[in-house]
Amino acid sequence: MKYSSSLFLLFLLLISIGMGTLLYGEMPWKEVWMDAQSRLKGISSNWNPLLDERLPRLIVLLCTGASLAVSGAIMQSLFHNPLASPSVLGISTGGCLFTVFIFISGWHLLHPYALPAAAFLGCCFALLLVYTLSRLLGQQLIYLILTGIAISTLFMAIQSLLLYALRDQWQLIQTITEWEAGTTTDRNWQHVHMQLPLTLVGLWGSFVYRSEMNVLSLGEEEALNLGVDVPRVRWRLFLCVALLTGGALAAVGMIAFFGLILPHIMRALNGPNHRQLIPLCALGGAAALAALDLFLRVFTLYSFSIGNLSAIIGGCFFLLLLFRTPWRMREAASC
Amino acid sequence: MMTYAYLRTILLYTILIGFIAAWWLWAFSRTPELSNHFPLTTNDLANDFSSFTRNDLLQALRGDFSLMGTLLSQWDREAQKWQMEGISGIERLSEEKFAHAQLLAHLIQSEKQDALNEQLRAKFLCDDSGQWLDLNKPFSRFLPQTYLAASFLLALVDPEQIVALPRGLRDHPQLYPKELLEHIPSNDRYQSETLHLAHPDLAFIAHYSHPSTVQTLREQGIRLWTINNIDAIADIQKALIKVGHLCNRPLKAHLLNLFMEGALLAIDNHFLLLAEKTKGFPSQKLLYLNYQNQYLLPTTKSLTGQLLKRLNTHYPNLDCLILESQTEWKVPFDYEKIVQFHPDYLILSSGHPEHLKKAVEHHQFFSPLPHCRLAYIDEAIQESPTQYMILAYFDLFQTVAAMQ
Numbered sequence: 001m002k003y004s005s006s007l008f009l010l011f012l013l014l015i016s017i018g019m020g021t022l023l024y025g026e027m028p029w030k031e032v033w034m035d036a037q038s039r040l041k042g043i044s045s046n047w048n049p050l051l052d053e054r055l056p057r058l059i060v061l062l063c064t065g066a067s068l069a070v071s072g073a074i075m076q077s078l079f080h081n082p083l084a085s086p087s088v089l090g091i092s093t094g095g096c097l098f099t100v101f102i103f104i105s106g107w108h109l110l111h112p113y114a115l116p117a118a119a120f121l122g123c124c125f126a127l128l129l130v131y132t133l134s135r136l137l138g139q140q141l142i143y144l145i146l147t148g149i150a151i152s153t154l155f156m157a158i159q160s161l162l163l164y165a166l167r168d169q170w171q172l173i174q175t176i177t178e179w180e181a182g183t184t185t186d187r188n189w190q191h192v193h194m195q196l197p198l199t200l201v202g203l204w205g206s207f208v209y210r211s212e213m214n215v216l217s218l219g220e221e222e223a224l225n226l227g228v229d230v231p232r233v234r235w236r237l238f239l240c241v242a243l244l245t246g247g248a249l250a251a252v253g254m255i256a257f258f259g260l261i262l263p264h265i266m267r268a269l270n271g272p273n274h275r276q277l278i279p280l281c282a283l284g285g286a287a288a289l290a291a292l293d294l295f296l297r298v299f300t301l302y303s304f305s306i307g308n309l310s311a312i313i314g315g316c317f318f319l320l321l322l323f324r325t326p327w328r329m330r331e332a333a334s335c
Numbered sequence: 336m337m338t339y340a341y342l343r344t345i346l347l348y349t350i351l352i353g354f355i356a357a358w359w360l361w362a363f364s365r366t367p368e369l370s371n372h373f374p375l376t377t378n379d380l381a382n383d384f385s386s387f388t389r390n391d392l393l394q395a396l397r398g399d400f401s402l403m404g405t406l407l408s409q410w411d412r413e414a415q416k417w418q419m420e421g422i423s424g425i426e427r428l429s430e431e432k433f434a435h436a437q438l439l440a441h442l443i444q445s446e447k448q449d450a451l452n453e454q455l456r457a458k459f460l461c462d463d464s465g466q467w468l469d470l471n472k473p474f475s476r477f478l479p480q481t482y483l484a485a486s487f488l489l490a491l492v493d494p495e496q497i498v499a500l501p502r503g504l505r506d507h508p509q510l511y512p513k514e515l516l517e518h519i520p521s522n523d524r525y526q527s528e529t530l531h532l533a534h535p536d537l538a539f540i541a542h543y544s545h546p547s548t549v550q551t552l553r554e555q556g557i558r559l560w561t562i563n564n565i566d567a568i569a570d571i572q573k574a575l576i577k578v579g580h581l582c583n584r585p586l587k588a589h590l591l592n593l594f595m596e597g598a599l600l601a602i603d604n605h606f607l608l609l610a611e612k613t614k615g616f617p618s619q620k621l622l623y624l625n626y627q628n629q630y631l632l633p634t635t636k637s638l639t640g641q642l643l644k645r646l647n648t649h650y651p652n653l654d655c656l657i658l659e660s661q662t663e664w665k666v667p668f669d670y671e672k673i674v675q676f677h678p679d680y681l682i683l684s685s686g687h688p689e690h691l692k693k694a695v696e697h698h699q700f701f702s703p704l705p706h707c708r709l710a711y712i713d714e715a716i717q718e719s720p721t722q723y724m725i726l727a728y729f730d731l732f733q734t735v736a737a738m739q
Contacts, residue, residue, distance in 0.1 A: 026675040035703075046702045049671040108628070109690035113363060168503025171686035171714060175627045185629045185669045193362035197355045302666040 003276045006269055010283040014062075017290045021058045024297060025049055057187040060251045061293050062286040063199040065258070067244035069285025070206050072259025073266070073277055074237050077213045079145065082321070085259045086245040088145065089238065090152030094126025095119040095249040096180070097155045100162055103176050115179075116194040116250030123246035126151060127238055139231060141220060182253040182307025184293050191251045198247035205240035206278050209233055213274040255289070255307050257314020262288060264321060385605050385732065386413055392729055395594060396722050397512070398490035400587060403594040404440025407433065410601040417604060424607045424649070426600045432593055439590040448586060457580040463563035464542065473583040474536040474558070480522060480548075481562055484539030486511075486721035487575055490591060491584040494519055498535040507715050510723050527551045537581060565720040567641060568599070575722065591722060598725045599645075602732050606649035609736055613652055621655040621735070622678035624668055625714060626685040632668040634660035639684075639717050642728050646735070653680075653735065674703050680738045681707050682731070684714040710734045 023029055027049050036051050038044040068086075075084040086092050098118040107114040134147040166172055212233045215223045220230050248255065266280040292313075293306055301309075387406060395402045407428070414427035428436065442451055453473070461467050478498045479485035485500050494515060499522035504511050520529075530552075537558045540549055552559060560581060565571055572592050579588020623643055624630040633639040640657055647655040656676055658666060673681070681704075685691040688711035701707065712734055717727045 026672045047670070047674065048703075049674065053669065053671050103628075106687055106690055109685075109687055109694050168501065169506055170503065171627070175686075178628045183629055183667070185667045188670075189362075193358065197358040201351050201355060302663050 003270055003280075006276075006280055007283065010280065010287055014283055014287040014290070017287055017294060018058055018062070020294050021061070021290055022050065022054050024294065025054055052188060053186070056189050056192045057184055057293075058290065059192045060187045060195060061184060061290045063192075063195050064248040064252045064255065065262075065285035065287070065289030066282040067195075067199050067202060067248040067285070068255055068259040068289070069262035069266070069281040070203060070278055071241040071244040071248075072261075073263035073274070073281045074206060074213065074241050075259070076263055077217045077274060078234060078237060079141070080217060080219070082264065083260065083318075085257075086241050087152060089130050089148035089241075090126045090155055091123045091242050091245050092249060092254070093152045093155040093159070094124075094129075095122035095246055096254065097159050098122030098125070099179065099249070100159050100176060103172060103179070104162065104166065113190065113194065116191065119250040120194075120198065120246035123242045123249060126155065127242040131235065131238070141234075178305075179253045180307070181305035182255045182310070183305050184252060187251065195247040195251040198243045198250075202240045202243035202247065203282060205236060205243070209237055209240075210275045210278050213237070213278075217272070217274070253307060256311040257318070258285070258289065258310045261314050261317045264317070385602075385729075385736075387601075389726070389729060389733065392598065392726055393510075395598075396490065396591075396725060398587075398591075400440060400443045400590055403590055404437060406601075407436050407440075407594060407597045410597055410604075414600070414604055417608065422607060422611050425604050427604075428593065428597050428600065432596070436590060436593040436597065439586050439593070443586055443590060452583050452586055455585045456583055457585070460577055460580055462559075462561045462577075464561040466559070466561065468558060468560060468581070470580060474581060475583070476533070476535045476537075477582060478522065478530065478533075478535035478538040478552075478557065480544055481539055481541045482719070483562060483565060483571070483574060483721050484560075484578060486719075486723065487578045487588075487591075488539075488582060489515065490722065491579060491587045492582050496582070498530065498533040507719070509713065510716065510719065510726075527555070530557075531555050539578070565638070566636070568595075568638065568724055571720060571722065571724060572596070595722055595725055599728065602725075602728050603645070603649045605732055605736075606646060609732075609739065610650045610652050613739060616652060618652055618654050619679040620677065621653045621680045621682070622673065622676055623655070623682045623684070623731075624673070625665060625717075626683055626691055630668045630670075630673065630683075631665035632656065632658055633665050634658040634663050636660050636662070637664045637718075638720055638724055639727070642724070642731060645728070646731055650735070677704065678707055680710070680735070682710050682712055682734055684712045684717050686714050688713055708738045710738055 025032065032048065032050045035044065035046065035048045039046065039048050039051055071086050072084075075086055075088060076082055078084070079088065096119075098121055099115060102108050102114045102118045130144065130148045130151050133151070134144040137143040137147070163173065163176065212223075212228050215226050215228050216230065216233065218226075223230050262285045263277065263281055266277055266284050269284075270276055270280055289306070289310075292309055295301075296304060296306060296309065387409065391402060391406060395406055411427050411433055414425050417425045418427075427433070442448060456470055456473065458471050459467055459469060476496055476498055477484075477488055477492065479488050479500065482501055482504060485497070485504055488497050489500075489511060495518075497519050499520045500516065502521040505513075505516055505521070535557050537560060538552045539560050539562060540552070542561055542563055549559065560577075562574055565574065572595060575588050575592050575595075576585075579585045579591075622632075623639070624632060625639075633643070635641060635644060635657060643655050643657050647653060647657065656678075660666070683691055683695065692711050695701070695709065701709075712730055716723060716730060719727065
């Protein structure tokens with residue numbers, strides 16, 4: 001499909017899903033709209049579902065979808081691996097661990113910003129730790145991956161240890177489970193303010209280095225020969241991933257597999273050129289996550305959270321990806 | 336050239352960090368709007384809405400059997416008085432049950448107690464997994480692995496008879512006093528040798544107990560008693576009677592069971608009295624939500640949902656939102672749904688009621704609900720599937736009465 005047509009189609013999809021998100025809710029649209037008009041005219045200062053819940057939720061969904069899809073595309077490109085995601089460098093596990101600390105301390109009730117702030121700081125801390133430790137070993141990508149896996153495993157182990165030690169506090173465990181499942185319930189402007197600047201900077205960085213990503217996907221030596229400052233570009237792109245993932249984790253919680261699937265769908269739609277892939281991932285990711293949320297709301301599927309649904313779809317897609325790989329490539333991989 | 340590149344990098348990072356910092360500073364430095372509510376807390380609730388105090392009820396549920404007898408007599412007298420005053424719907428324990436309870440309260444204080452326990456104890460009992468247990472020889476040392484069994488045993492037997500307790504019980508000193516628990520070790524499934532040395536006769540397990548732990552207990556010669564999920568108050572009462580026979584305290588268990596029944600009726604009667612007082616007033620809407628990082632509405636599958644349904648039956652002037660469900664315990668309930676329901680009374684239950692109060696007071700979303708009254712309630716009590724469900728129901732009554 002042509003890039004412009006794909007872009008246009010995704011944009012149309014995004015607009016229609018966005019409208020659906022804004023229009024769909026418990027309260028009748030007429031009442032909601034009248035109240036919103038009074039608010040906008042300054043007649044009333046009352047809480048309004050459109051302005052204070054549906055709109056911030058939509059912005060959070062768009063930012064999160066775009067962030068996860070773009071960070072997935074960046075990671076897959078940097079690691080030359082179709083199965084790479086932000087968790088490879090322990091970025092998301094760092095965010096999770098810091099969030100669990102906040103839940104344990106009970107700060108999330110006393111300070112509303114503690115939760116998103118901890119998620120973002122956790123992501124940045126993990127990235128800095130992995131980067132610093134891997135540089136002690138050398139500049140090669142393999143050290144970065146191995147350090148990332150080690151740190152990720154360590155963070156997960158600490159988190160498991162904490163949860164196991166506190167397993168009798170069922171209220172705490174229930175709260176953490178709710179967060180880990182990912183939720184878009186009661187998102188408000190606090191979440192938007194927390195996430196939007198991170199997403200804007202992260203997306204801007206990803207857009208700036210689109211051409212370099214194309215060169216990097218040829219291999220590091222090739223990229224160096226073509227004049228790309230590989231360590232610098234790589235660091236900046238990782239920083240973008242930390243910003244995007246941190247923002248998403250802060251606003252919605254854990255959304256598994258989303259960053260893995262979307263880049264593949266967009267590649268299948270329009271090819272691997274990152275100049276086109278990144279904008280398509282941003283639009284496609286935003287539309288897909290908003291669609292998932294709308295689906296859950298319309299069909300009132302209480303047993304599922306958006307994170308669960310995304311993980312189920314992701315798992316199926318993962319298998320599909322595996323079985324659709326030509327058998328010659330699989331044989332080559334096994335050799 | 337090098338310096339220029341460094342300066343450019345520093346400038347770039349400064350601009351980007353500055354952009355994020357400025358945004359956050361602008362967004363988060365604004366003082367949040369204070370709502371014009373004066374929310375109530377459970378501490379604010381006075382005790383003058385009922386003829387008995389919360390502390391009396393708590394003490395009785397903890398195993399004060401003479402207090403149980405006193406309270407049952409008091410409730411019966413009150414019920415008779417209200418019936419004579421013509422308040423419709425007032426209920427009391429049947430004469431047979433009331434006399435039985437009084438007799439039990441008397442016998443428990445007497446020296447004949449042990450002989451009677453021996454006589455009345457069932458000789459065989461079947462647990463929830465279908466296993467029969469021979470009770471001809473009484474058990475004397477117990478290992479409760481479930482909160483339910485531990486809670487009953489703490490009320491029925493001497494603390495020395497309990498080998499170990501689930502650790503989480505210690506997080507609820509409002510139900511289980513520290514001084515009572517501090518002499519009983521915590522139950523940990525890795526302490527099988529310690530457990531063996533403690534020689535428990537009987538372990539209370541659940542169908543979800545760890546299979547290897549169950550196997551270890553079985554290999555140590557400890558008899559096992561399985562208790563299934565508790566889905567209703569009647570299940571708690573059934574389990575209580577069985578635990579009473581197993582721990583050789585059938586008298587106490589029967590009295591506690593009758594006390595629970597009597598207490599539920601007494602609280603129902605207080606709701607009826609409240610309904611009588613507010614007769615003719617317009618119907619009020621009540622919403623009960625639980626907070627676990629998001630608001631959740633309990634359904635009829637949960638014990639809280641069942642208590643709310645019971646409350647609504649005895650106080651029909653209150654339109655309480657209860658979702659019927661056989662599959663979900665709680666369902667997410669967002670701000671928009673809260674505003675759409677437009678409650679007059681909102682009860683929020685949380686593990687940290689004081690923290691939640693602080694968070695809610697500063698939230699703008701209450702502005703479309705200017706007349707809504709708020710109350711905070713302890714989640715640990717509301718969701719305890721033990722005899723303390725009675726206390727949960729009483730807390731609901733106190734909260735509703737205080738909000739009127």
